[in-house]
Every structure is written in structure tokens, then in C-alpha cells.
Amino acid sequence: MADLEAFRAETRDWLEANCPAEMREPMRSEDDACWGGRNPVFKSEAQRLWMERMAERGWTVPDWPSEYGGGGLDPAQTKVLRQEMARINARNPLYSFGISMLGPALLKYGTEAQKTRFLPEIARGEIRWCQGYSEPNAGSDLASLATKAEDKGDHWLVNGQKVWTSYADKADWIFCLVRTDFDAPKHKGISFLLFDMASPGVSTKPILLISGYSPFCETFFDDVQVPKDQVVGEVNKGWDVAKYLLGHEREMISGMGLGGTGGRLGAALKDKLADDPILRADVARFDVDAMAFKAMSEKFIDELKAGQAHPAQPSMMKYAGTELNKARHELVMAAGGADALEWESDRSRGGKAAREWLRTKANSIEGGTSEIQLGIIAKRILDLPGA
Numbered sequence: 001m002a003d004l005e006a007f008r009a010e011t012r013d014w015l016e017a018n019c020p021a022e023m024r025e026p027m028r029s030e031d032d033a034c035w036g037g038r039n040p041v042f043k044s045e046a047q048r049l050w051m052e053r054m055a056e057r058g059w060t061v062p063d064w065p066s067e068y069g070g071g072g073l074d075p076a077q078t079k080v081l082r083q084e085m086a087r088i089n090a091r092n093p094l095y096s097f098g099i100s101m102l103g104p105a106l107l108k109y110g111t112e113a114q115k116t117r118f119l120p121e122i123a124r125g126e127i128r129w130c131q132g133y134s135e136p137n138a139g140s141d142l143a144s145l146a147t148k149a150e151d152k153g154d155h156w157l158v159n160g161q162k163v164w165t166s167y168a169d170k171a172d173w174i175f176c177l178v179r180t181d182f183d184a185p186k187h188k189g190i191s192f193l194l195f196d197m198a199s200p201g202v203s204t205k206p207i208l209l210i211s212g213y214s215p216f217c218e219t220f221f222d223d224v225q226v227p228k229d230q231v232v233g234e235v236n237k238g239w240d241v242a243k244y245l246l247g248h249e250r251e252m253i254s255g256m257g258l259g260g261t262g263g264r265l266g267a268a269l270k271d272k273l274a275d276d277p278i279l280r281a282d283v284a285r286f287d288v289d290a291m292a293f294k295a296m297s298e299k300f301i302d303e304l305k306a307g308q309a310h311p312a313q314p315s316m317m318k319y320a321g322t323e324l325n326k327a328r329h330e331l332v333m334a335a336g337g338a339d340a341l342e343w344e345s346d347r348s349r350g351g352k353a354a355r356e357w358l359r360t361k362a363n364s365i366e367g368g369t370s371e372i373q374l375g376i377i378a379k380r381i382l383d384l385p386g387a
């Protein structure tokens with residue numbers, strides 16, 4: 001305990017000295033996030049410094065082993081770091097599907113050579129990853145995927161199409177589900193493949209959302225050659241890796257329920273609530289839900305880090321977090337009235353409330369729909385009979 005308090009004091013001092021003032025301000029939009037990559041775009045020198053300092057200390061991935069670029073912290077120390085960062089409103093230094101999705105899967109299923117090769121560059125933000133799961137005929141029914149990888153002796157030959165691939169046009173590498181056995185039952189012929197998006201035969205086409213954002217793409221593979229050692233886990237057993245990764249993806253997405261700063265609306269909307277008792281009651285109800293979600297989320301993360309979470313718990317948190325985030329933006333729009341619908345000015349100068357509200361419509365679809373999460377909760381947590 002005394003050690004933990006010493007760690008807290010040391011962490012507090014280090015953060016005070018190293019987190020630039022600008023990185024303690026809330027992000028103005030999702031464009032303010034730092035994603036790293038081969039050709040990283042930093043919005044400011046402060047953003048670059050913050051990412052590099054945190055990566056240097058292994059604190060972009062504090063609980064990963066230090067030999068793979070992590071901080072080597074135990075769960076209690078990781079929680080202290082999280083608390084101390086929250087205390088000064090420090091921004092997340094690096095947003096990364098490598099950190100939140102691929103890394104945990106590599107730690108569990110990767111070979112030593114794969115861990116040594118890929119994890120440190122993820123931790124340092126040097127490679128940006130995207131996720132190639134969904135296809136035009138395989139979304140909720142993901143195991144129906146048809147993108148194929150044929151064994152050509154010294155390489156895999158990949159052909160097919162993915163869809164809704166977030167940031168595929170900006171990513172350096174992809175983790176991708178492919179069919180490697182065409183005769184086996186659908187869950188049993190899938191492999192989990194990693195490859196470079198700069199490989200000949202890979203192309204992307206951005207898709208525009210109703211919000212005006214274009215966060216994802218159609219992704220095409222046309223005779224893409226992939227080295228044989230870039231399969232994670234066993235060939236034809238990629239479904240296990242895929243499911244494990246989905247749990248981590250759902251954990252990440254559930255974080256949007258926290259709404260950045262703990263998520264309560266009452267204080268933020270105070271001026272707009274005085275004359276509207278109905279809205280005031282709705283916001284009060286929302287704030288109670290937001291507090292309950294925050295407490296539940298803390299408990300969930302502790303259980304997860306201690307390896308004690310129920311495997312279906314990420315579905316519960318994903319469902320609760322995304323429904324809460326949608327409700328949050330409904331209330332912001334209701335409180336803003338007609339002004340909140342302002343749309344004409346561009347993203348940096350206006351239209352923020354309406355665009356963010358529209359973007360939340362996708363929350364209960366991305367990472368698996370709310371209906372699918374409810375199905376998992378019914379079956380695996382409540383033990384209800386199937387349809």
C-alpha cells in the first residue's frame with residue numbers, strides 16, 4: 001500500500017512536469033485525436049511531445065510487459081495512473097486500434113516473433129492499424145465472410161472485399177479475417193491475417209456518413225500476397241482470435257458512455273434547464289444513469305484487468321455505454337432547440353452539435369449492433385432459452 005502511494009506521488013509529479021497544458025484541455029472534436037502511424041499528423045507540438053513522452057515511458061500501454069514497449073504496471077498501478085491522468089484532465093496520448101484491439105489478441109495468441117515485431121511499434125504509435133472484419137454479406141453474421149486466402153506455398157493470396165473498415169484509407173496495416181478452408185463449417189475455416197495496406201492489390205474507397213464525417217471505407221483485395229508467417233493463432237482457428245479481439249473492441253467502445261469527462265449533463269446544460277421542468281427531469285434521470293454507468297465501468301475495468309470479467313460482460317458494457325451516449329446527444333439537441341440544428345458552417349466553425357448527434361446513430365451498430373449484444377446477454381449472462 002505504501003508502495004502504491006509512493007507510485008502515486010511519483011506519477012503525479014511526472015505528469016505535472018510532462019503533460020503540456022494544451023493536452024489538459026478537452027478535445028474539441030474527434031479530429032483532435034492523435035492516431036500516430038507511419039506519417040503521423042500532429043495538430044501541435046504539444047500533442048507530439050505528449051505522445052512521445054508517454055510512449056517513452058511505456059505509458060501508452062501501461063499494463064503491457066515492458067519487453068514489448070509497455071509500462072509493465074500491475075493492475076493497481078495502472079488504475080492509479082488512470083486516476084492521476086483524470087485528475088488533471090490529461091488527454092489520451094494515442095488513439096489506436098493496435099492498442100485497444102490487436103495488441104491484446106497478439107499478447108494472447110501471437111508467436112514470440114510476432115509480439116516482438118508488432119507490439120513495440122504499436123506502443124510507440126509508429127504503425128496505424130485498421131480492422132478488416134465486416135463484408136457486404138457478413139456483418140452480424142460475421143462468420144459468413146467470403147474474403148479468401150489461398151495457400152500458394154510460400155505466401156497467402158488474398159482476394160475479396162471488406163466494408164465499413166474504419167480509417168482504412170489512413171491505416172498502415174490491417175488485421176483481417178479471411179477464409180482459408182472453403183469446405184469446413186463456416187466458423188472453422190477462418191484465419192486471422194496481418195498485412196501491410198501498402199501491399200500491391202489493396203485499395204480503399206471512403207464512405208461518407210450522414211454527419212459529414214467519413215470515418216470508414218470499402219476495402220478491396222485483388223491478388224494481395226501475404227507472407228505465411230503473418231497468421232495470428234492457428235490456420236483455420238482465427239474465429240477464436242476474432243472473438244477475443246471483439247471483447248476488447250466492445251470494452252473500448254463502451255468507454256463512450258463516459259462522455260469524456262464523466263458524462264454528466266446537468267452542469268453543462270444548466271442555463272438551458274431553468275424554464276423547462278420536463279427537460280430538467282430528463283437530464284436528472286440521465287445524470288443518475290451516467291453516474292451508475294461510471295461506477296459500473298470502474299468495476300468492470302478492475303474485473304477485466306484482474307482476469308475476472310465474465311466473457312460476455314463487454315457486450316453488456318457496450319450496449320449500456322452506446323445507448324447512454326446516444327441519449328446524451330439527444331438531450332444536448334433537445335436543450336439546444338433550433339440553434340443546435342445549425343449546419344451551414346463547416347466542421348471547425350460550427351454544426352458541431354448536430355454532426356456529433358448524427359454520428360452517435362452509428363454507436364449502436366459499430367462493434368456489433370445493440371440487438372446482437374442483447375442476444376449475447378440473454379444467452380450467456382441471463383441464461384435465457386434461444387429463439
Ligand SMILES: Cc1cc2nc3c(=O)[nH]c(=O)nc-3n(C[C@H](O)[C@H](O)[C@H](O)COP(=O)(O)OP(=O)(O)OC[C@H]3O[C@@H](n4cnc5c(N)ncnc54)[C@H](O)[C@@H]3O)c2cc1C
Nearest residue numbers: 131132133134139140164165166362365366367368369371
Ligand atoms: C461507424 C462504424 C464503424 C465501423 N467500423 C468497422 C471496422 O473498422 N471494421 C469492420 O470490420 N467493421 C466495422 N463496422 C461494421 C460493423 O461491425 C457492422 O456494421 C455491424 O456488425 C452490423 O453489421 P451490418 O452492418 O452488416 O448489419 P446487419 O448484420 O445486416 O444487421 C442489420 C440489422 O439486423 C439486425 N440483426 C441482424 N442479425 C440479428 C440477430 N441475429 N438478432 C437480432 N437482430 C439482428 C441488426 O441488429 C441490425 O439492426 C463499423 C460500423 C460502423 C457503423
